[in-house]
Amino acid sequence: MKNMKANLEIITIAVLMLATIACSQTGSSEKQRSLSFDQDWLFIKGDPLRAETPEFDDSAWRRLDLPHDWSIEDLPGQGSDSVIGPFSKSSAGKMATGYTVGGTAWYRKHFTVNKSDQNKKVYLQFDGVYMDSDIWINGNHAGNHPYGYTSFWYDVTPYLNPPETENIVAVQVKNEGLNTRWYAGSGIYRHTWITIVEPVHISPWGVYITTPDVSDKNATVEIVTNVTNSESEDVTVICVVSLFDPSGNEAGKASVESSVPAGQTVDIKQVVRVENPSLWSVEKPGLYDSEVKVLVDNKVMDKLTTAFGIRTIHFDAENGFMLNGKSTELRGGCFHHDNGPLGAAAIDRAEERKIEILKNAGFNAIRCSHNPPSPYLLDVCDRLGMLVIDEFFDIWKKPKNKDDYSNYFNEWWKKDLQSIVLRDRNHPSVIMWSIGNEVPEAREQSGFDTAQELVNIVRGLDATRPITEALVDFSGVNSSGYTPWDDVAPHMALLDVVGYNYQYLKYEGDHEKYPERVMYASESMPMFSFENWQTVEKLPYVFGNFTWTAMDYLGEAGVGLARLIDKPEGSINSRAGLSHFFNPYSWPIFNNFQGDLDLIGNPKTPYYYQHLVWRESKVEMLVHRPIPPGKIEIVSPWGFPDELKRWNW
Structure with missing residues (x-):
């Protein structure tokens, strides 16, 4: 103590x-x-x-x-x-x-x-x-x-x-x-x-930038500006768009006149061609700026600069994920939004440092589990070249806790969904929208109906990114070989990409049934990183693995922490039951101990194992902390034995 x-x-x-x-x-x-x-x-x-x-x-x-x-x-x-x-x-x-x-x-x-x-x-x-x-x-x-x-x-x-x-x-x-x-x-x-x-202005989250056609020689940039007129009379506006390349040089310009009725908003669409574009990528995340000016009677009413990236993304079962036409395997990590000892406070430098640490640790993708991140974190991912799965909800209509978001879902899901997509759709780092995580009703008709509604709204707001969802099957298989996982197939068919939580053994069988399905490990246990990564390297329709978790976080205390217990009579399975680790009375443990990195970014045992799996390292040597006489160690499926890279005893 x-x-x-x-x-x-x-x-x-x-x-x-x-x-x-x-x-x-x-x-x-x-x-x-x-x-x-x-x-x-x-x-x-x-x-x-x-x-x-x-x-x-x-x-x-x-x-x-x-x-x-x-x-x-x-x-x-x-x-x-x-x-x-x-x-x-x-x-x-x-x-x-x-x-x-x-x-x-x-x-x-x-x-x-x-x-x-x-x-x-x-x-x-x-x-x-x-x-x-x-x-x-x-x-x-x-x-x-x-x-x-x-x-x-x-x-x-x-x-x-x-x-x-x-x-x-x-x-x-x-x-x-x-x-x-x-x-x-x-x-x-x-x-x-x-x-x-001014009364005539660009609406909040009112600029939407897409790049529908991209090659090494040319890119088409489409800018849609939503202009609000809160005056009592109609106005005629001139919308001027100027694009600037990553070096600050002007890369293109467009101007158009439009009428905006009193008390209404109008979308103004403009297209700009960019020659020899600098493509945004993980290795070279060059950002363009779009400066939009709204003028009335030659006077600037509003001006807004928005960063964006010129890049292409594509997913299919033959090539997996392609960024700018190049097949890319995702070395992914899930993480929650807290900043360790700073709590949930989204201090800019803490958000930036987190992504720097993850990028330096070898990750090229993160899954924001299970909620949208801070806007600044996405700015950092754009700037540093970190790919993002932007996840919306952990809960739909069925609760996981009695006071959770399920109490508000029916009234609020559409407004919250619009908020996320309108806010985040200009970020080149965001490559997928995730509509949910392990929702209890996934197998049911109500879950299918909810997923259909979510998918329709997202595609109406942004059709440039695939929609995914993290699904899980903890039910096992009965004697006939049937599993409730098969009940989820119609639900999965609504998605562009299917996230498999802890289900890497299902990939090949599912591919035989659904050859067009694109898959990835949306969550995996650190000790099975090798098995998961083998499937990514072997199967073209499986494009990535997201370990649970990239970094330790506060809460779910002790789920990944190896424990010493009294040595029982006879033998015991070292992977003890989950009840040892999902223990509501784990005081005084306060963090999860499931990360490749600890709360402040220091490497842990799974970090070194992950680097062997990725072939970033040929060999790593760790030593197990001595176990006192009369004790044995039990190890969580989300953890590792109590091994250390450096020691002194």
């Missing part, structure tokens, strides 16, 4: 150091005309009455900057064996949430709008709030947003006081009950933005 307290003190110091150097950097799109809204918020843990009202006295509240995650902060009652740092033995989520604590809390911010911005439109955007947030502006309820992982925005113009007069935004965040299977964090844990624009 003393060692654990010492380790937590070191973690606390690391958090403070990183927080000191952290700043809100602007992303590569949408943010040039937006200002960070992260500074000088007031915070209180608890649920005071009438905290949404302007006259509420918040003078005693704590002042902080966003992003902020209160679940990673030290709890009251330190010094006992039941509370250590942010971890509490009485946590509602127990091992699932790493013994952290949620609850309800409030944020408030006082701000003014300049006189020069009178008669303009004002939007507030939240990149992520976990969870079930309610937003008030000067006591007016702007809206509720249940899902903790999607970005959302409000037009707050009707609620603002006159310029130079104080406004107050109040945010209530409710992370209550059993709503997650892993550590989610709590609070406004991603960036916030304020955008002030």
